[in-house]
Amino acid sequence: MPTPTIPAGNLYMNATLYTGNGTSSTVLNGVSGQSFQPDLVWIKSRGTANQHNLIDSVRGVGFRLRSDGTNADEATPGTFTLNSNGFTTTTSNVSFNTNGDPLVAWNFKAGGTAVTNTSGTISSQVSANTTSGFSIVTYTGTGANATVGHGLGVAPSMIIAKRRSTTGYWPVYHISLGNNQGFFLNLTNAVNSQPNLWNSTTPTSSVFTVGTDTETNASGTTLVAYCWAPIAGYSAFGSYTGNGSTDGPFVYLGFRPRFVLIKASSRVDDWKLIDTSRDTYNLSTQKLYPNLSAAENGSSGETSATNTMDILSNGFKLRTSNSGTNESAATYIYACFAENPFKYANAR
16 A cells, blocks of 8 residues: 555645634644644534634735635634644634634645646636645636636646635536536535536636626626646545444545535535544544535434444445435435545544
8 A cells, every 4th residue: 555645644735623702712633743734714603603714825815705605705803814733713702713613624735825727727826735636716707608727737636616706606516526517515405417517618627617697707807716626535525325233334535534515416405514533433424515514413403313424444434324425316415534544544
């Protein structure tokens, strides 16, 4: 087995738990020597029904977006700072620092300060990390078919975009769905034909393509796109078919995942997000929902006993017959990031 290029996933992505204090919180995303300065911080309250908050270094830490809504960029309450080993927030805002509230922050490392990218017909600002396969891209729409540089050097397998200067949905490109499908992070919809989102064109090693749809290319509108490419032993993007059994499908990843995002693509349902910081042993039961403000396991009909899974040294296995992640013959997409590659992973 070849040596993975990323021996420890927590150098590039981490799921960090903290408790709000209502004043000023400094949150570390690792211990000394195993931490990083994040470029994207995605925060969610675990204990209360409050919105998701996405803050990144390219848009600027003075702005946040909400994956569970259509809001444009909003001012980040208080002062938010990205540190060499995490972040600091100086606010009592209910979204990410209520006193006594348990929260999780999913941190991703891109490439630091953004640079101008002219690979596409639309010039973009890009912070790219080719080692971990993640870039943050901002651009201004033209309303006409166009291409946008992403800086990864390989084709991304997943792109999540959002209009910033006006309200709008969160369109998702995923390699398992194809280039002419509509799928949205803030919605429960099944996949459907929407060729104008990505102009029915698969991303290349240098650019992704946008069509005439306002959600990805409204004229004069500023947008952000989060782009991920698969890295062996660190990240994987794919799909599986449910079997409707508590002895569910095993999904091979080649690593023990830290972060598992799943969405039914053939049926209406919520997105599900599980991480090994909130669930430190099997079964994994604690779910959050990118399309909902709900607290853990707070979706309608959801409990800690539904949509469970085992996190394994080389993938994950469904331990549920629930339709949210394992309906018989239904299809599901996933995006996963490593805690450890299989070569260095232990069973839980």
